[in-house]
Amino acid sequence: MAGSGGPGGGAGGSQGAGAGPGAALRAPRAPLLLAALVLGAYCLCALPGRCPRAPRAPAPAAPPRAARGPGAPVLPVASGPGRRRFPQALIVGVKKGGTRALLEFLRLHPDIRALGSEPHFFDRSLMPRTLDGQITIEKTPSYFVTLEAPPRIHSMSPDTKLIVVVRDPVTRAISDYAQTLSKTPGLPSFRTLAFRHGLGPVDTAWSAVRIGLYAQHLDNWLRYFPLSRFLFVSGERLVSDPAGEVGRVQDFLGLRRVVTDKHFYFNATKGFPCLKKAQGSGRPRCLGKSKGRPHPRVPEAVVQRLRDFYQPFNRKFYQMIGQDFGWD
Numbered sequence: 001m002a003g004s005g006g007p008g009g010g011a012g013g014s015q016g017a018g019a020g021p022g023a024a025l026r027a028p029r030a031p032l033l034l035a036a037l038v039l040g041a042y043c044l045c046a047l048p049g050r051c052p053r054a055p056r057a058p059a060p061a062a063p064p065r066a067a068r069g070p071g072a073p074v075l076p077v078a079s080g081p082g083r084r085r086f087p088q089a090l091i092v093g094v095k096k097g098g099t100r101a102l103l104e105f106l107r108l109h110p111d112i113r114a115l116g117s118e119p120h121f122f123d124r125s126l127m128p129r130t131l132d133g134q135i136t137i138e139k140t141p142s143y144f145v146t147l148e149a150p151p152r153i154h155s156m157s158p159d160t161k162l163i164v165v166v167r168d169p170v171t172r173a174i175s176d177y178a179q180t181l182s183k184t185p186g187l188p189s190f191r192t193l194a195f196r197h198g199l200g201p202v203d204t205a206w207s208a209v210r211i212g213l214y215a216q217h218l219d220n221w222l223r224y225f226p227l228s229r230f231l232f233v234s235g236e237r238l239v240s241d242p243a244g245e246v247g248r249v250q251d252f253l254g255l256r257r258v259v260t261d262k263h264f265y266f267n268a269t270k271g272f273p274c275l276k277k278a279q280g281s282g283r284p285r286c287l288g289k290s291k292g293r294p295h296p297r298v299p300e301a302v303v304q305r306l307r308d309f310y311q312p313f314n315r316k317f318y319q320m321i322g323q324d325f326g327w328d
Contacts, residue, residue: 094166167234169327193208247259
């Protein structure tokens with residue numbers, strides 16, 4: 001996550017280099033006469049009030065919705081109303097916890113503007129334009145486990161509201177592995193990566209395991225933000241009761257509960273809730289095929305060893321936030 005810089009690039013195109021003096025002396029008279037006339041007109045127009053103001057070119061129109069890609073986020077164009085600002089709320093974690101689902105559900109709210117991609121750094125130029133009363137939200141799950149993220153976010157916006165979507169760390173780790181396996185088919189087995197020496201010590205250096213140490217990551221954040229700035233969302237309840245969890249988020253953001261039960265239906269094929277078709281759309285909206293992918297089979301002994309390993313970390317996490325997710 002890097003701090004945002006100002007807009008890059010200098011203004012104005014470069015002018016073509018003129019020919020040298022010797023070349024000008026050898027040029028025909030007609031081009032020289034034309035150049036003199038153009039130069040004289042330019043000098044005359046440079047005086048105040050001597051030249052009529054050039055008509056302003058019309059602003060480019062926004063591309064029609066049909067021209068956008070099927071998964072492209074619908075954001076205001078640069079010439080639209082409102083202004084860009086740093087997010088008032090961030091979904092900071094965790095990977096494979098349900099952050100994408102939460103973001104898509106929240107985007108139904110008219111008072112929320114959200115960046116569709118994960119910028120991995122604060123950059124105001126990437127933010128959508130918002131009107132007064134609207135909230136800008138950004139989602140980057142890697143923030144929660146990045147040591148440098150809390151101080152940088154605090155230095156830019158100490159009043160930011162922070163949303164953390166958490167999930168049973170064992171199933172989260174397996175889901176993380178499944179995603180990596182889909183991109184790297186020759187990956188070693190889950191068991192090989194999760195443990196040292198067979199079923200020896202758990203390898204916390206592996207990111208799929210390390211991300212689930214929620215208490216440790218939160219401890220780093222609490223050095224910069226009070227607990228009151230956080231909302232912890234259950235990834236499991238986003239599946240079983242999406243309207244209830246999204247309702248808690250709307251309350252936390254100080255918004256009216258616009259997104260309710262009427263917006264959801266359960267997709268049995270995917271195994272998670274989808275959004276009912278929006279007004280003017282011919283079909284429902286579900287997350288892409290990369291979401292809800294089947295998990296590889298992991299031996300029960302491996303799963304149980306991981307549950308035993310995470311248990312003290314989970315209990316400490318429950319105590320820190322005053323909320324029990326029932327993973328044990």
